[in-house]
Amino acid sequence: MLPTASKLLMINNFGISLGFYMVLPFLATYLRGDLGFSVAFVGIVLGLRTFSQQGLFLVGGTLADRWGPRATIITGCALRIAAFGLYATTDSAVGVVTATVAIGVAGAIFSPAVRTYLMRESDTDRAEVFSVYNVFGNAGALVGPLLGAALLSVDFRLIAAIAAAVFAVLTAAQLIALPRQPRIEHHDSVVGSWGLVLRNRRFLIFTLGGCAYFALFNQLYLALPIEAERVTGNPQSVSVVFVVSTVLGIGLQMPVTAVARRLLRPGSAAGLGVGLMGAAFVPLAVSAPILDTAAESRPIAGWLTLLWPVILTTAVFSIGIALANPYIMELLGVVGEDRLSGTYYGWFYLVSAVASLVVGSVVGRALDITEPSWRALPFVVLAAVGAVGSAIVAEMTRRNLLQEQSVTARS
Incomplete structure (x- = not known):
């Protein structure tokens, strides 16, 4: 049974x-079509949104500690009220850039903090806690675009205003109901803790x-959509992936x-999940040279073929994500230490962002090659x-390097 604070953070997610x-799924269309950028x-x-979030995870994790x-968490959510509110009230380039960067910074602030809070709240069964957290996040990711698409015919600014209101409610709920955790004293400097x-x-x-998990996870937005559109010639086919x-x-x-x-040790589950995410691309490695690039949009009736x-790749890939993610999050608390859990999360996400950039660049260049x-x-x-x-x-x-050790041994 989840503690009350953890339940609140699930709803928060x-x-x-x-x-x-x-x-966000409709931002590019709005900027290009409505505002004419x-x-x-x-x-x-x-790109600024991604960079400002992933590049500042270390700052967010350090602040959490x-x-x-x-x-x-409250600071990050409050910043998103301002960010989405700015989308709703401005159409200038400066305003758009400011709002976008603020959204990324807010994510960099509260994401490591939420995971730190959940880890400290749960001494055992941390993988199960992170699993529930993922389910709530996926549910929001499913409902959000549907609601946004329904409101898009009215006005993008209305969508942004409603999103700001959602974050306002979340911030108020956290101020009122999210308990404070015992304060952890730090006798070293920030730089000392990084060292x-x-x-x-x-x-x-x-x-x-x-x-490698995050480098592969980002292909949900790169390799899989591009291959779906390549073989069908229709951008709408990308929705099938998501x-x-x-x-x-x-x-x-x-x-x-x-x-x-x-059935598995946490390390075995995490390793198997990452391996499964990679192995999921084998069917595409076989089919891509065989299936022609669509010269024009093909009918929806022929999409499944x-x-x-x-x-198939998306299905296996998703199972790999479900297997790997909770145990990677759990093991970060094992290879690190509770006192600096936010800093450990921050460093992990920062390195993962660099790895994702490198792998994404290599894969992107390879996807540009047209020869079968x-x-x-x-x-x-x-x-x-x-x-x-x-x-x-x-x-x-x-x-046995992924077993709990004493703080002294860790340090």
């Missing part, structure tokens, strides 16, 4: 995903393997975690990334 996905400007805006996760993390070899090796992924994420997350808890490799004989290359690369990440985590598990 649903609301965060709901508000975010009401707006160039494609280059839209690309820069979307120094301020306490409760204050940091302690970077001297933790177990953490560094685990991060090297675990960052529907399959979200529905399976909601339906399978808890059962997969429960089965893994019974063309999309079955993408659907080379179409398998990006998917072979992704399968290899999964295999390497899985092997690192599996080897740490074999050597």
